[in-house]
Amino acid sequence: MGWGEAVRAVVPGGDENRFAWADSWLRELFAGADVDDAVQVPGSGPVAFGSFGFDPKSSDSVLIVPRAVLGRRDGQAWYTTIGDGTDPLTLAHPRTAPSGLSWSDGTLTATGWTQAVEAAVERIREGRLGKVVLARDLQAVADEPIDARVLLGRLAQRFPGCYTFSCAGLVGATPELLIRRTGDRIDSLVLAGTTARGTSPADDEARGAALFRSAKDRQEHSYAAEMVRDALAPLCSELSVPAEPELLSLSNVQHLASPVHGLLDRERSVLDVVAALHPTPAVGGSPTDVAMDLIRELEVMDRGRYAGPVGWIDARGDGEWGIALRCAEIDGTRARLFAGCGIVADSDPQSELVEAGNKFRAMQYALEGDSPEPAFTM
Numbered sequence: 001m002g003w004g005e006a007v008r009a010v011v012p013g014g015d016e017n018r019f020a021w022a023d024s025w026l027r028e029l030f031a032g033a034d035v036d037d038a039v040q041v042p043g044s045g046p047v048a049f050g051s052f053g054f055d056p057k058s059s060d061s062v063l064i065v066p067r068a069v070l071g072r073r074d075g076q077a078w079y080t081t082i083g084d085g086t087d088p089l090t091l092a093h094p095r096t097a098p099s100g101l102s103w104s105d106g107t108l109t110a111t112g113w114t115q116a117v118e119a120a121v122e123r124i125r126e127g128r129l130g131k132v133v134l135a136r137d138l139q140a141v142a143d144e145p146i147d148a149r150v151l152l153g154r155l156a157q158r159f160p161g162c163y164t165f166s167c168a169g170l171v172g173a174t175p176e177l178l179i180r181r182t183g184d185r186i187d188s189l190v191l192a193g194t195t196a197r198g199t200s201p202a203d204d205e206a207r208g209a210a211l212f213r214s215a216k217d218r219q220e221h222s223y224a225a226e227m228v229r230d231a232l233a234p235l236c237s238e239l240s241v242p243a244e245p246e247l248l249s250l251s252n253v254q255h256l257a258s259p260v261h262g263l264l265d266r267e268r269s270v271l272d273v274v275a276a277l278h279p280t281p282a283v284g285g286s287p288t289d290v291a292m293d294l295i296r297e298l299e300v301m302d303r304g305r306y307a308g309p310v311g312w313i314d315a316r317g318d319g320e321w322g323i324a325l326r327c328a329e330i331d332g333t334r335a336r337l338f339a340g341c342g343i344v345a346d347s348d349p350q351s352e353l354v355e356a357g358n359k360f361r362a363m364q365y366a367l368e369g370d371s372p373e374p375a376f377t378m
Helices: 018-031 110-125 148-158 201-213 215-235 270-277 288-298 349-368
Strands: 007-010 047-051 062-065 068-073 076-081 102-105 131-141 163-167 170-174 177-182 185-196 236-240 246-249 253-264 309-314 319-323 327-331 334-343
Touching (some): 018 270, 047 163, 110 349, 131 215, 131 288, 131 349, 148 170, 163 309, 177 270, 185 215, 185 349, 201 215, 215 334, 327 349
Antiparallel strands (some): 102 131, 177 185, 236 253, 246 253, 309 319, 327 334
16 A cells, blocks of 8 residues: 655556556656665565556546555565655544435436447347447435545455555455566456345355356356457466356355466566456457447446556566456545446346446445445355
């Protein structure tokens, strides 16, 4: 985690090579730094935190090098400062939970969004593409400015297996690891195919089994897993992709998951690998270009940094980047929540609406504190 800002860069929008731009900017910045790093592990020394817009045309991407970074790995902790290290670590004000929340539809009403899903299914059945991920948003307004620290604490406690993040106003807890680079080793986790948790252990097990057998969800997952394999194979000397997915259970949903591991064939930074992967079919669709055009047409909104890469990179090129899911953009008293669903030929619009509702619950809980999730959790 980091706080304060030594340097901030807004990554130019409209550039297909934005990840290369970001990597080059950071290399030049870090090369000019006088670094005293006795720890020498991934995440020590100068670190940049970043969050990229989902759409390459977006101008929302940002990189921040904090004034201070606190890290922990394998039982070892370290504290990095940039500058003279005299910034006081003070609590500016007590943590305050959001209050007086009011909720409203985002860009599309529920009916409008299901109509968009119907249109997407029609395009898919016409053979124009195999899958598209459609997102919707919700708006929340509080009485006072929303304290991200409260949201982070609730998310970390409720979803300990997720990657809890806060970067330039984007706050969430994503279950999906886009890429981790540690030396020449890379790891990714493909998630696609979702069902709600059950109301009892027996119901939960039945829901998981139905998800695993679902032809629709297995097809949706295969698009994502195959794309990740095809994107990483040219970068790796070794690559392991499981033949079939496994079940990943979170407190509110279950996913089909495929853990991917590999060894890079030469020196590449984590942002080089991010550039090869984003957007995956898990958040975009397949084929990518056709799906992106359909998203722009049917969602009728700017996703901003939702479903884009969020994470960190150090001066060695190591880093860890998730996909910004189960998140909200916080701006003063306002929060904009996002949820997306993978649409294929067999998708049912009402079922997809229910799935989106399940995915909203993580951030609804973070804002409200009261549990909107099923009583049964593992």
